[in-house]
Each structure stands twice: as C-alpha cells, then as structure tokens.
Amino acid sequence: GINAEYGILSFFRRVELRNFQISKAKSTMPALEPHGGHGLTIRLFEGEERTKLKDEATHLESLTLSARQLCDIELIMNGGFSPLTGFMNKEDYESVVHDMKLKNGILWSIPITLDVTQQQIERSKLATGVRVALRDPEGNLIALLTVGDIWVPDKRVEAEKVFGSPDDELHPAVSYLFREAGTHYVGGQVDGYQLPVHYDYVELRRTPKELRKLFADNFFDRVVAFQTRNPMHRSHRELTLLAAKEAKANLLLHPVVGMTKPGDVDHFTRVRCYIEVLKHYPKDLATLSLLPLAMRMAGPKEAILHAIIRKNYGATHFIIGRDHAGPGDNKHGKPFYDPYEAQVLAEAHQAELGIKILKYQMVVYLADTQEYVQVDQVPEGSKPMNISGTELRRRLFKGIEIPEWFSYPGVVSILRQRHPARQKQGFTVFFTGLSGSGKSSIANALRDHLLQDGRRPVTLLDGDEIRHHLSSELGFSKEHRDLNIHRIGYVSSLITRSRGVSIVSAIAPYREARRRARDLVEREGSFIEIHVSTPLEVCEERDRKGLYRKVRQGLIKGFTGIDDPYEAPEKPEILIDTSHKSVLQCLHEIVLYLESEGYLAPESEH
Numbered sequence: 001g002i003n004a005e006y007g008i009l010s011f012f013r014r015v016e017l018r019n020f021q022i023s024k025a026k027s028t029m030p031a032l033e034p035h036g037g038h039g040l041t042i043r044l045f046e047g048e049e050r051t052k053l054k055d056e057a058t059h060l061e062s063l064t065l066s067a068r069q070l071c072d073i074e075l076i077m078n079g080g081f082s083p084l085t086g087f088m089n090k091e092d093y094e095s096v097v098h099d100m101k102l103k104n105g106i107l108w109s110i111p112i113t114l115d116v117t118q119q120q121i122e123r124s125k126l127a128t129g130v131r132v133a134l135r136d137p138e139g140n141l142i143a144l145l146t147v148g149d150i151w152v153p154d155k156r157v158e159a160e161k162v163f164g165s166p167d168d169e170l171h172p173a174v175s176y177l178f179r180e181a182g183t184h185y186v187g188g189q190v191d192g193y194q195l196p197v198h199y200d201y202v203e204l205r206r207t208p209k210e211l212r213k214l215f216a217d218n219f220f221d222r223v224v225a226f227q228t229r230n231p232m233h234r235s236h237r238e239l240t241l242l243a244a245k246e247a248k249a250n251l252l253l254h255p256v257v258g259m260t261k262p263g264d265v266d267h268f269t270r271v272r273c274y275i276e277v278l279k280h281y282p283k284d285l286a287t288l289s290l291l292p293l294a295m296r297m298a299g300p301k302e303a304i305l306h307a308i309i310r311k312n313y314g315a316t317h318f319i320i321g322r323d324h325a326g327p328g329d330n331k332h333g334k335p336f337y338d339p340y341e342a343q344v345l346a347e348a349h350q351a352e353l354g355i356k357i358l359k360y361q362m363v364v365y366l367a368d369t370q371e372y373v374q375v376d377q378v379p380e381g382s383k384p385m386n387i388s389g390t391e392l393r394r395r396l397f398k399g400i401e402i403p404e405w406f407s408y409p410g411v412v413s414i415l416r417q418r419h420p421a422r423q424k425q426g427f428t429v430f431f432t433g434l435s436g437s438g439k440s441s442i443a444n445a446l447r448d449h450l451l452q453d454g455r456r457p458v459t460l461l462d463g464d465e466i467r468h469h470l471s472s473e474l475g476f477s478k479e480h481r482d483l484n485i486h487r488i489g490y491v492s493s494l495i496t497r498s499r500g501v502s503i504v505s506a507i508a509p510y511r512e513a514r515r516r517a518r519d520l521v522e523r524e525g526s527f528i529e530i531h532v533s534t535p536l537e538v539c540e541e542r543d544r545k546g547l548y549r550k551v552r553q554g555l556i557k558g559f560t561g562i563d564d565p566y567e568a569p570e571k572p573e574i575l576i577d578t579s580h581k582s583v584l585q586c587l588h589e590i591v592l593y594l595e596s597e598g599y600l601a602p603e604s605e606h
Contacts, residue, residue: 031212031221032354034312036083036106040208043077043085043143044192053193057133057141061124063116064135065142068176070196071258071294072112073134073142075309077192078207080291082312087114089187090149097161100301107352109304110162110296113153114145115182126150126186134190141193148188155181163298168331172261173296196292201257201271206289211252212314214287222249224358225315227306227324229260229295230389231273231415233407235363237280238372239321243358244285247317251286253278254310259294261327263522269418276410289313297327299337300345304353307346311355318355320346322362362386365405397422398598422598426456426496426525429590430517432508432569433532434561435547436539438578438586440464442532443505445587453600456501461488463506476558482513489517497524509560511567526599530590531572536561538579 034040045053065073075081083106088096093111095103102108116126124132126147134143159174160166169175198205206214215223224243228236232253244251255274257267271290278288293309296302302325307318324342329335343359350357361374364384378384387395387406395402399421402412419425429446431439443460450458467474470487474480485508492502502521508514514529521527539561540548551559558564574593576586594600 031215031314032311032316034079034082034208035308035354038083040079040212040312041082041085042079042209043190044195050193053144053191054141056131057144057193060131060133060144061126062133062135063120063124063126063145064137068259068294069114070136070142071292072114073190073192074196074292076112076190077143077195078209080208080293080309080312081112082208084112086145086148086189087185087187088112090151090185093153093185093187097158100304107304107349108308109301110298111158113185114187116184116186117182118184120182121150121184121186136196138197140197142196143190143192145186145190146188147186150184150186152183153185162301163296164336165330168336170329170331171297171327171336173298173327198292200268201290204271204288204290205292208313211287211289215250215314218250218284220250222247222317223252223315224249224317224319225252225254225310225313226319227254227256227310229256229264229270229325231265231270231407231411232277233411234405235365235372235386237277239360239363240286240319241281242363243317243319243360247356247358249317250284251281252310252313252315253286253288254291254313254315255288256293256295257290258292261295261297262519265415265418269414272414273411276408276414279410280408295325297325299324299326300342303342303346304349307353307355307357311353316356317358319358319360321360367405370405393419396420397425420499422526423455423601424499425599426499426501427528427599428492428496428502428504428521428525429528429530430492430504430506430508430514430521431530431532432506432514432572433534434536434539434566435507435559436542436544437532437534438576438583439505439507439532441583442530442576442578442586442590443503445583446590447503449587449591450501450503456499457495458501458503459495460503460505461491463504463508466506478510482510482516485510485513485517486520489520492517493520493524496521496526499525507560507566509564509566511569514569528574528593528599529569529572530574530576531569532576532578533568534578 076084076086088111091103093113095101096108096111100107100109126132128147128150130147132145132147133141134145135141155177156166159177163171163173165171165174167174169178224247226240240251253274255270257271274288278286291309303320306325310318320343323339327336346353346357361376363372364375364378364386365372366378366382367385368382375384385405392402396415396419431443433439440462443462447458447460450456466484466488471484474484485506488504488506492504495502518527518529543549547556547559550556551562560566574590576589578586591600
C-alpha cells in the first residue's frame with residue numbers, strides 16, 4: 001500500500017539528505033524562479049525608508065482596507081503575488097479579464113483590484129498621482145499607494161469572463177462584485193510599511209522568502225504543494241503521500257486562512273485539524289504553512305492563480321484534484337465548473353506556469369482491501385466508500401459516528417468541539433411581518449418556552465426596543481431601516497456564536513437587508529426565518545398601537561404596507577398566518593419545527 005512503499009522511500013530520502021548535509025553539497029535542482037522571472041517582488045520597506053513612509057503617512061489622506069483587500073495587499077507586499085507591485089491598473093486589469101495575461105504578456109488569471117466607492121474617492125481625495133495611506137480597520141498603517149488609474153469597471157463583463165456568469169449571484173465572487181465591491185477600481189504601486197497584523201498561528205505564517213529559505217536550508221529540492229480550504233481527512237493524507245511518492249518530493253501543506261467560501265469551517269478550527277493530521281505523516285516529510293489568500297472560488301482560473309502563488313512560495317509541484325476551488329451549484333442546480341476543468345486549463349498552460357502540475361481524481365476507501373485508491377482505479381466488484389461534506393456536516397449536527405477510515409479521531413474531536421450536535425448549537429429565529437401581524441406575541445411566547453426549557457441562554461431582540469436602545473438616532477428611510485436590520489443581524493450573530501438563541505421580532509421590510517442579516521448569522525450558526533404573513537386588513541383591524549389610524553389620517557408617512565413596500569420572504573423556513581391561529585398554536589408549530597430539525601431535543605429526551 002501507499003504507507004509501506006512511502007516508508008521505504010522516506011527512509012532512503014533521509015539517507016540522501018544526510019549525505020548531502022555531510023558533504024555540504026548544493027541542491028542539484030535549484031528552486032524555481034518566481035513568476036515573471038525576475039525574483040520575488042517584495043514591496044516592504046526597511047530601515048530609514050520605512051521611517052520616511054510613516055512620516056509621510058501623517059500628512060496623507062487615509063483609506064481603510066476591507067478584509068479581502070488586506071489579504072490581497074499582504075500577498076502583494078510579501079511577494080506571493082509576484083510579479084505584481086501593486087493593485088492592477090486599468091490596462092493590466094482589462095488584459096487579465098479578456099486574455100488571462102498581464103499587459104506584458106505574463107500569465108495571470110484573476111484581477112487583483114482595489115475597489116472603492118464614490119464616497120471613499122471624495123473623502124480620501126483620490127486622483128491620479130496622489131499618494132494615500134492604506135490602513136487596517138484599527139487604523140494601523142499598512143502601506144502607501146501611489147494612485148495610477150481610477151475607473152468604473154464593467155462588472156458584468158468581469159463576472160462573465162473571469163467567473164463564467166454575468167449575473168449568477170450564487171457564485172460568491174459574482175455576489176461580491178455586485179453586492180459588496182465599490183463602484184470604482186483604483187490601481188497603483190504599493191510601498192509597504194508592514195504586513196497586516198496577525199495574532200494567531202504567527203509561527204506558521206511564513207512569507208515566500210521565509211519558506212524558500214526553509215526549503216534551501218533543509219535541501220528540499222523538490223516540494224509538492226497541497227491547496228485546501230477544508231479540514232483534512234484520511235483521503236487527503238493518502239492523496240498527498242501519493243503525490244510525494246510520484247514526485248520524490250517533500251510536501252507543503254499550504255491551506256488558505258484568508259477569505260474562503262461563506263459557510264466554510266473557520267480557519268482556527270481548520271488549522272487545529274491540520275496540526276493533528278501532520279502527526280500522521282512520516283517524519284520530516286511535510287511542512288505546514290498558512291496562506292493569507294482571499295479566494296474567489298473561480299475554479300479553473302483560481303487553480304492557475306494558486307499554482308502561480310505556490311511557485312512564488314518555492315514549490316516545484318502543485319496538486320490539482322477534483323473540483324479545485326469550485327463554488328458549488330449555479331442557479332440552475334448544476335456545478336459552475338466541470339469537476340476536472342481546472343486540471344485541463346492548468347495543463348494547457350503548463351509551460352507558462354513553470355511549476356509541475358500533478359493531477360489526481362478523488363481518493364476513496366475500499367473496505368475489502370482496506371486501502372485508498374483514486375476513484376478511476378477501483379477494481380470491478382469493489383464498492384468505494386466516501387463521506388461527502390454534506391454528509392459529514394449531517395453526522396456532526398446529529399452526533400452520528402464518523403468512521404476512522406474517513407478521518408482521524410483527533411480531527412473528529414476538534415470538529416465536534418466547533419460543530420456540536422444541533423441541540424447544543426446557537427441559532428437565530430427571525431420573525432418578520434407587518435405591524436400588527438403577531439410577531440412580538442409569538443416571539444415572546446417562544447422566548448418563555450425556551451427559557452423554561454433552560455438548556456440555552458435566550459435573548460429577545462424586539463424591533464421597538466432595538467429602536468430605543470441601539471438605533472435611537474435612526475429614522476425610517478430605506479437606508480436607516482437597512483442599517484437597523486444590519487445591527488440586529490450583527491448582534492444576533494454574536495449571540496449565535498456564543499451558542500445562545502437570538503429571537504428577533506422586526507418588520508424588516510426589505511429582502512436584501514434580511515439576506516445580509518442571514519449572511520452574518522450563518523457564519524456562526526443557523527438562521528431560521530419566520531414570515532408572519534397575516535394579511536394587511538387583519539393587521540389594520542387589530543391596530544393595537546393606533547398606527548394604522550394615524551397613517552390613514554395622514555399623520556405618518558412611509559408606513560410599511562401602506563405607502564412603503566413590504567417585500568415578503570420568498571423561501572422562509574416557516575410561514576405563519578395568525579388570522580385563524582392562536583399564539584399557542586403558532587408556538588407549537590415552531591417548536592415542532594425546531595425539534596424535527598434537531599435544534600431542540602423532544603421533551604421525552606430531557
């Protein structure tokens with residue numbers, strides 16, 4: 001099997017390494033030249049020049065970078081994005097979008113851009129030739145940017161050419177383009193003061209220069225890099241061992257710890273899993289280092305970028321497996337990219353990439369022979385075994401056993417700490433509906449029921465109370481209403497992260513604001529939207545607060561359902577009409593849902 005064969009190979013590699021060290025021989029295979037052929041493009045200043053940057057920054061306007069922009073600028077400054085010297089100007093941007101090359105003809109697959117709003121342009125006085133200080137959200141100086149171009153990109157063209165769809169916002173990068181990215185792009189050279197500050201896993205955050213030195217010091221003349229954004233399990237270990245054997249190389253486990261796909265396991269948990277898996281490799285074979293990349297989930301084109309980055313970090317080989325950097329299904333229910341499309345594109349550009357591409361199919365387990373093989377090598381009559389990501393999450397949520405052939409007990413234990421069974425997780429119940437629909441009454445009843453249950457802390461965020469305590473300065477314009485719901489979503493996400501229950505009762509009339517609240521919460525746990533769909537005429541007849549009467553008298557303007565729209569949820573988890581149901585009947589329906597979905601154990605189980 002793989003393990004026995006590699007044990008022998010590893011032994012002889014260590015003997016070879018020891019002989020190299022004794023003779024002080026140089027590596028027979030020099031490290032690959034960074035992409036572009038002119039060394040690492042490191043944009044970090046030192047000594048007196050660094051001091052001058054700080055002094056200059058005190059007299060400049062500032063621009064605060066987002067989490068994604070901080071990831072990008074870190075790789076620009078440390079050489080991971082060599083040969084880039086800053087954020088792309090318009091000419092490079094358009095060349096990459098249309099031809100997958102920089103304007104000088106060097107292969108590059110994804111635009112690296114600094115997006116800003118018109119307000120930021122005006123506030124920071126951005127214009128061609130202007131210098132601006134780039135800072136993190138805490139105000140720390142990161143770099144100075146000399147503004148080159150400022151332009152309005154055609155985002156539909158970018159989405160179509162780079163990500164494969166002009167408007168399908170189920171793709172995370174397309175969603176970012178249209179929902180989060182600023183209206184303008186700013187290009188220009190970066191002069192780095194310091195890398196973004198990190199306080200976690202500092203010893204594992206090696207720069208390209210540091211990693212290349214580590215490889216040289218240890219005579220690692222061949223290095224296979226493995227990209228991942230998920231926890232590693234047994235099949236991943238076997239695949240990387242297979243690659244190391246094929247290339248006669250050491251391994252670089254190089255997981256992404258910047259921004260990945262929404263809903264992915266957080267990087268703190270994943271790195272603990274990687275450290276655990278590292279214990280199961282032959283001694284001195286594998287090196288773990290973290291990559292501060294903001295993934296675009298761009299499938300084939302992302303694979304090209306990943307290969308370029310790994311070459312810059314000193315790897316000689318790069319693994320591309322099934323569905324590399326795939327974002328999942330599109331709006332038609334089909335994958336955005338074919339499962340092996342990334343391999344095809346990378347192979348087509350092998351010569352330009354320079355780094356050797358290693359292609360593999362999915363690795364599965366054969367119970368009858370107790371070995372791992374690629375799926376296309378399964379013998380006839382054998383039944384391959386695998387557990388999908390969806391099935392793994394189901395087993396974690398429901399506390400079902402995860403077999404050792406799939407993952408190591410230590411890894412499973414770490415995942416269970418982060419993702420306990422649903423009845424121990426936090427979640428948010430979000431009631432939305434017209435004024436007078438019955439939201440607050442049902443929300444209060446649910447709060448009391450859960451407090452009586454006593455197994456989780458419960459917080460009720462009532463729209464009126466939030467307006468009084470948290471959003472007292474806000475009016476009722478669309479902008480202010482959206483900001484109010486954003487605040488509620490943020491607070492709910494903190495409660496959910498702490499494994500409590502957040503119950504929200506708010507009109508929340510706009511779909512987009514509710515979607516953003518859901519996105520905030522679902523980074524930490526589950527979001528259960530309940531549309532209290534009581535008809536307007538029933539709500540107006542109840543009119544407990546007398547608001548509808550004031551609206552009809554012309555005393556209140558912009559009232560939801562009358563002269564301001566209510567955008568009903570399209571796919572709420574629960575739909576309730578209180579016209580012909582009591583509060584207790586509605587409560588019973590909600591509790592049954594929570595029990596059936598595993599958020600609450602049935603009464604008989606506690």
